[in-house]
Amino acid sequence: MRDWLRRTWRRARREPPRRALRASGHEALAGTVGRVASAAYGWQRDPTPVWERDWDVLVLLDGCRLDLCRAVAADGDHDVLPEPGAIDDIWSVGSQSAEWMAETFQPRYAAAMRETAYVTGNPFSAQSGDQLAAVDTGPLPLREADFGWLHEAWRTAWRDDAVSTIPPAPLTDAAIAAWRRRDDLGLDRVIVHYMQPHTPFRSRPDWFLGTAAVDEWGSVGDEDPDDDAELDVEDLDPQTREFLEALDADGAVGRDPWTRLRDGELPGDEFRAAYRDNLEWVLGDVARLVENCDGRVAITSDHGNAAGEFGVWSHPPAVHLPALRAVPWVDLAGVDRHTVAPGLPDPATAETSADEKAGERLVDLGYR
DSSP states (O other): OHHHHHHHHHHHHHSOHHHHHHHHHHHHHHHHHHHHHHHHHHHHOOOOOGGGSOOSEEEEEETOOHHHHHHHHHHTOOTTSOOGGGOEEEEOSOSSHHHHHHHHTOGGGHHHHTTEEEEEOOGGGGOOOTTOTTSOOTTOSOOGGGSSEEEETHHHHOEESSSEEOOHHHHHHHHHHHHHTHHHHTOSEEEEEEEEESSSOTTOGGGOOOOSOGGGTTOOSSOOTTTTTTOOGGGSOHHHHHHHHHHHTTOOSSSOHHHHHHTTSSOHHHHHHHHHHHHHHHHHHHHHHHTTOOEEEEEEESOOOEESGGGOEEOOTTOOOHHHHEEEEEEEEEOOOOOOOOOOOOOOOTTTOOOOOHHHHHHHTTOO
């Protein structure tokens, strides 16, 4: 909370008045209207843990809005998606990836986890989550011993090309191989956590700038001891402080493309096209997965992205709004046609990887 106020104070001193007023006004709106709306929706809908649904292979699209998924389905260019009306939705257990992991991999699901492979491109799997004060991230970092097979693919398959991210293909290959070897591995289910359509957008690498390491979340760069001089946190009521802390806990304020969109720095139509392109990128690999895995395949997302609904932007944790929590759910019948034959990779985990780069990878994805 103090860091948000510190940024507001610094913005007023250093940025053009109109831009500073717009940014701070949006954040103030999110802290009032957004807090009330979040509380209301939190009472109305209960989250659905993925363990309560029927699936053999679960596809997790990171940061996919429900309306985006339905819009792409409406065009009919991807056979892996049904008609828009057939795309159901569930209320996610989190509004941010670390929160989703922490809620999904709770000890009460230990028995199911021990029979599940988790193939993930999201580096939050290796983070403690201590920076997210608004949510309980006790299960983080994830442990290899808690899963039937844990493969943190971001450790070995990250690409620093036009955009710095993990492409879908290595995750698809690992998931296919693990599912085909499920009897040998003692698996009953596979979760594959793709990073797309989350930023960075492959079509617009010029829009994406990381700012600071994940272990520096909440910092504002060079410290000025006088910056706090006129800030009084006690002037805000406790509920507003709590919501604003949650809103900014993932470092979404700053150069994150969603907040740059908020501030008018990025054109809306081009932004939506780039976001959509990232979804189409990953859907091509989802189709490859579905035609190489027998069984029930489900497609969903860990969270959505807010685009100004109730004053909220991006995907802060602990926020209960439809744009963030109402995520797609698609049931498909997978048929293994053996169009590819990937080998099973050696599992990449903290125990097997000496090079810890989770913080760097989260910066690449836009986290501070």
